[in-house]
Amino acid sequence: MSEDNEKKLDRRKFIARAGKAAISLAAAGTVAYLVYDSKGPGPSTGVEEIVTLPDFTVSPQAGQTISIVKGPDRVKTVDKAIGLLGGIERFVKPGETVAIKPNVAFASPPMLGATANPELVAEVVRLCYSRGGAKKVYVTDNPINDPASCFRLSGIGKAASEANAEVVMPKDNLFKHTTLSGGRLIKDWPIFYEPFKNIDKLIGIAPVKDHHRSGASMSMKNWYGLLGGRRNIFHQDINTIIAELAMMVRPTLVILDGTTVMMTNGPTGGSASDLKRANTLIASCDMVAADSYGCSLLGLAVADLPYLAKAEKAGAGTTNYETLKPKFATVS
Amino acid sequence: MASAGRRAKVLESAISICLLALLFVTGVGIFIKQYNSDMSRFGIGTVTTVQPLQELQVISEEKPDLSSFVPAEFESLSETEVYQPVTLYEKINGKAPLYIEAGFEELSTKRFVDKNDESLWMELFVYDMGNVRNAFSVYSIQRRADADILSLFHTSFGYRTSNALYFVHSNYYVELVGSSESDELFKALIEVAQKIRSDLPVDDKTRIAELGFFPTENLVLESIKLYLANAFGFEGLTDTFTAKYNIEGETVTAFLSKRSEPKDAKMVVENYYNFLIDNGGVVKQAVNKVFEGKVMDFYGTTEIVFAVGQFVAGVHEAENQQAAEKAADILTNKLNNVMSNE
Structure with a gap:
């Protein structure tokens, strides 16, 4: 402030100036308060409904939580593995609707093992209908690549249709936002929800694969296919997102297919030489236990995959699968 | 009048400070809000559910x-x-x-x-x-x-x-x-x-010089790999080439990485050495005195790291110490030849 101004400034002028400043400040604050949008711009102008996936689990039965069957023929091993847990009748009741969520992530031929095996998917569909008495079976996924190409080239679309399942492709209107209670990453996030909203049972089918980012892609990682939006950002915290997926999805049963295992260059692979025959198939009501056994097929220990311990800590299952007294069998 | 002017000056300064403080708090608020933004909505590109x-x-x-x-x-x-x-x-x-x-x-x-x-x-x-x-x-x-x-x-x-x-x-x-x-x-x-x-038109003149820096004796064909960053889990090891050698029935992984100055190479060696020690590595006696103080036991495997002029070099996770030191010796000789020819 200049000396001239100082001399001219009297109490009246000062109060007037201070008053104007206060009024300006108050006016600016009021306008800001009135236009403040606490939610920020959303993807749509409508009110977003926050949904939660239902719990599809069945009552536990001691000694019938996980089965591990050795054999080269997936149709035989999956029949046996589910049979050891009490048969499909334990999981699917007459008149129920079932959703099967295979890994259909890539537009890749079945021989490369980057997606669930089509014969295996078809067999589980058949079991649901023929022995479970299911009213309707849906086969669905939200693939990484173009969905139509993924279902077609993986052979899963055709195999599922031939087994009388209805293939459900992802569309914008099938997604809803969810928030995982206690979750750190899944907050107000779009998930592939509608196909699972009114079903009775949910079965996951995943191959055992190496994964560049997470170390392994198995039954827990399979639920990544339910995520919408810019889901790739979760790769920055892959262990947490896999653990949260295991908390978010409570399936009836998971089938982990280690008949051929993608040992290297996962999750896409690309060469038959990335695969190794392990002739092992796991059926489990506890997907943490299934993956804890499944990682051994990749030559990994439970400690090599931090998401397993995270999921266990969150109460999604146990890494100590032996405590569940797995049922073992071999079929030729 | 003078004291009134002083009081006004003090008051104006106080108001100014308050306003600046308000702006600062607003800035902090914006930062916090942005830092915790909802990535499904504010992530790069379209933000709705599935994207064609x-x-x-x-x-x-x-x-x-x-x-x-x-x-x-x-x-x-x-x-x-x-x-x-x-x-x-x-x-x-x-x-x-x-x-x-x-x-x-x-x-x-x-x-x-x-x-x-x-x-x-x-x-x-x-x-x-x-x-x-x-x-x-x-x-x-x-x-x-x-x-x-x-x-x-x-x-x-x-x-x-x-x-x-x-x-x-x-x-x-x-x-x-x-x-x-x-x-x-x-x-x-x-x-x-x-x-x-x-x-497909390309620039065929580009060559990767380091491929010629590995000794060819006992080299496993087509085993050379290039890790542009984070080799062996260590951030400081960038632009690092590895190659496998068959030595006395053992497979050994040797590595090298060229730096612009010898002092840079020495610094990387020192940092990597400390990284291994910090993560459970234990110095062990070298069979070949040349490598004394450069050989470590790392959870049952042998690690060797050293500098040759501008090169960071060594052996990674060898099962057999003797084979590891032999590979390190062969690599040292080759890199010395490279240095003398440059």
């Missing part, structure tokens, strides 16, 4: 027409898809970081099917990695262990598996993946590879 793939792709008119590389008996099974770093995950998901961290610029991909047999189809992946070092890096890291080298590839890098071809063509890393192990399909893949190599 076409929306994420940019069709580049300047890029070569992939159809021109394919034999006449094949026709398009899909449109050409072009991915940039921000969209690459839409094609290869969890493997995208491997490419992006290696300098990936653009992927062009397209599927083709045999007109007479729809079970025979192929997918072409042409990754523009920006330069030959980047292309070599992703090629070498993913190289299948039991792959066959093709005579087609002479001096450059390439191999085949039962259903696919992989090769580096200057700044391009190319994957040609067949839907089956059919001989007929494989012949078509070879044709595509030859056409790409002859028709």
Whole structure:
């Protein structure tokens, strides 16, 4: 402030100036308060409904939580593995609707093992209908690549249709936002929800694969296919997102297919030489236990995959699968 | 009057400070809000649920027409898809970081099917990695262990598996993946590879000098890999080449990385040495006195790290200490020769 101004400034002028400043400040604050949008711009102008996936689990039965069957023929091993847990009748009741969520992530031929095996998917569909008495079976996924190409080239679309399942492709209107209670990453996030909203049972089918980012892609990682939006950002915290997926999805049963295992260059692979025959198939009501056994097929220990311990800590299952007294069998 | 002026000055200063403080608090508030933004809504690109793939792709008119590389008996099974770093995950998901961290610029991909047999189809992946070092890096890291080298590839890098071809063509890393192990399909893949190599213009003058710095004696063929960053889990080891050696029945991994100055190499060696010690490494006595103080036991394996002029060099996770030291000795001699010839 200049000396001239100082001399001219009297109490009246000062109060007037201070008053104007206060009024300006108050006016600016009021306008800001009135236009403040606490939610920020959303993807749509409508009110977003926050949904939660239902719990599809069945009552536990001691000694019938996980089965591990050795054999080269997936149709035989999956029949046996589910049979050891009490048969499909334990999981699917007459008149129920079932959703099967295979890994259909890539537009890749079945021989490369980057997606669930089509014969295996078809067999589980058949079991649901023929022995479970299911009213309707849906086969669905939200693939990484173009969905139509993924279902077609993986052979899963055709195999599922031939087994009388209805293939459900992802569309914008099938997604809803969810928030995982206690979750750190899944907050107000779009998930592939509608196909699972009114079903009775949910079965996951995943191959055992190496994964560049997470170390392994198995039954827990399979639920990544339910995520919408810019889901790739979760790769920055892959262990947490896999653990949260295991908390978010409570399936009836998971089938982990280690008949051929993608040992290297996962999750896409690309060469038959990335695969190794392990002739092992796991059926489990506890997907943490299934993956804890499944990682051994990749030559990994439970400690090599931090998401397993995270999921266990969150109460999604146990890494100590032996405590569940797995049922073992071999079929030729 | 003077005291009134002073009081006014003090009051004005106080108000100014309050306003500045308010602005600061507002700034902090904005920062906190932005820091915790909802990425499903504010992430890069479109923010709604599932995104049609076409929306994420940019069709580049300047890029070569992939159809021109394919034999006449094949026709398009899909449109050409072009991915940039921000969209690459839409094609290869969890493997995208491997490419992006290696300098990936653009992927062009397209599927083709045999007109007479729809079970025979192929997918072409042409990754523009920006330069030959980047292309070599992703090629070498993913190289299948039991792959066959093709005579087609002479001096450059390439191999085949039962259903696919992989090769580096200057700044391009190319994957040609067949839907089956059919001989007929494989012949078509070879044709595509030859056409790409002859028709896709490249700068052939670029060479990777370090490939010649590894001693050839006992070197496992095609075992050299390039880690552009974070080699062996250590951030300081960038631009690091590894190679496998068969020494006295043991397989040993040697490594080297060239720095601009000898002092830089020494610093990296020191930092890596400390990194190993901090993570459980224990110094052990060297058999060859030259390596005294440079040999460590790391959870039952042997690590050796040393500097030769501008080079950081060593042996990584060897099962046998003697073989490790022998490999280190051979590598030291070779690097000394390189230094004297430069």
